[in-house]
Amino acid sequence: MGISFKEVSHLYPGARKKEWICALEEISLEIAPTDEFIALVGQTGSGKSTLLQHMNGLLLPSKGCVEIFGKTLTPKKNKNPKLKEIRKRVGFVFQFPEYQLFEETVLKDLMFAPKNFGLKEAQAKEKALEAAKLLNLDSELLRKSPFNLSGGQMRKVAIAGILAYDPDILLLDEPTRGLDPQSAEEIMEMFYEIHRKLHKTIVLISHDMDLVYRYATRVVVLNQGKIVYDGDKVSLFQSDVYRKNHLTRPQILDLIDYLNERLNLSLSFDIFNERDLLEKVVRYYE
């Protein structure tokens, strides 16, 4: 198992003394070490970021335990294993990851984490170049200062910097937030490629149900710190659960409904992007 939550609760200190905010309540969850693309969704304040930060030890449980690649994290800080090894295997891409860029050139930035995890200069460079190639960052861009890039490019570089140390699992907290729709789609395509080609498990927080419906293979819905759904996306949006949890319905489902009604078709909901939808419709008339 990659990551396993056993009845995990998390309390934050409240505004007043002895007051606690229960952000997670008795969460049990299993995440495979490879090949998952999980979307973590739910209303604002439902506990998504808190849950994600438990997946590589950024936060420790207040109750229960989290096992990450065989290492167990418990509420007892001083009894816990070294976090560096866990963080090497589980990479975390923060909201606005471009704020973490700081080196003189993009290449140096990409080499920073591999060096920090113990690689020599030459090996770190090799890893950095591999990650750059994977994300189509060209050599001219690698020589630039990370601060002279567009918002979308900066975010790509920040993500490449995490891929450069080759974690097994990638945690992403709203990675497309604040990007224009085209950059958002480019970034999501990138994660999809990483998932498909390198078989990495991806856990992604998103409020964008169109992107979730298009890319995720499993959806976990949180409501007030509890998991209220864990399963496939088609069933989620066919049931009442999405509405009860204030999730918007993916647009493609409205399109499918419309086409079924207007053209008297019987398209099912397991179509996840416009191109596939068009092809299915064309096939009806061929």
Ligand SMILES: Nc1ncnc2c1ncn2[C@@H]1O[C@H](COP(=O)(O)OP(=O)(O)OP(=O)(O)O)[C@@H](O)[C@H]1O
């Ligand atoms: N550092 C903190 N101190 C106190 N309370 C916190 C802290 N961080 C989060 N909380 C509270 O814990 C609950 C869960 O917050 P969390 O940030 O995990 O939600 P979220 O689902 O990620 O929300 P969003 O969609 O807005 O990012 C909320 O009630 C929030 O106010």
Ligand SMILES: [Mg+2]
């Ligand atoms: Mg959050």
